[in-house]
Amino acid sequence: MSSSNRVVAVIPAAAGWEFSGNDQEKELEFRAGGKETPNNRVREVRVTGTAEVSCPADRASVRVNVSNSKESVNEVANSVSRRLEYILQALRQHGIRDEDTSVRRFLQRDADVYRMDAEILATFSDFEKMEQIRSILLEKLDRSVCVGTPQFFHSPESLSGTRRRACVSAVENAQQKAREVGQLLGQSLGPPLLVKEEEAKEWRNEEEEEGGGRGEQGPPPLPRLPHIPTVTAHSTVSASFSFRDKSRKKV
16 A cells, blocks of 8 residues: 655645735535635645555356266266256255356257256356365266366456455545644644545456466476456545644633
8 A cells, every 4th residue: 555745735824915816625515514704714735645445256166067968868868967966955954055056058969868967057256165066076077077177257246345444545645644744744633634545446456477388307397276356456545634723712
């Protein structure tokens, strides 16, 4: 997380000080304090703040394909259905809800035989549980079943939360900067006058390439594990904070 270096402080010296600020200053002061007079001009500091928040994927999908060929439609349908039911039962036993799975079937005729292809798509939020189920299916089922490689992705809730955390962190950085500026100038920071998110963007962190090739005499490379992508959200905010008027006496 980082913050920008742009800081503007507006501190009138006395009640008789003559205002010479720009239109933006006037508009901001009018919003915060109503009609502008020499005695109620807002003492303020303007800062910017930036922040970046990264979040790994929180979901993964696995495709399980079942294929078989038989001389009759009933035979091939029964054969594929038995395997599908075994897979779905394994998913249920590990707490995977029916709404997190989908099943598709496709029947076609090839010469004198009927072929059925089926696919189960299961979505996981628990990656350890996902690997347990994949291990069971790979061990228990024959070659007519193909268990795919996990595909990792971010849920909408995860992306939204990452964006919010980046914005909130940027505001916190701006407030901390304003507080430190106030301390430097001998001022006490008051409430915010205006907070605006100037920029919000995000990007997916791509998988890093493995560096260098191996020589002829080198050991064979290790198998690569599925890559879990990361999304980084960036936020830039501008903020104006008032300085407390130390001249006012508490009642």
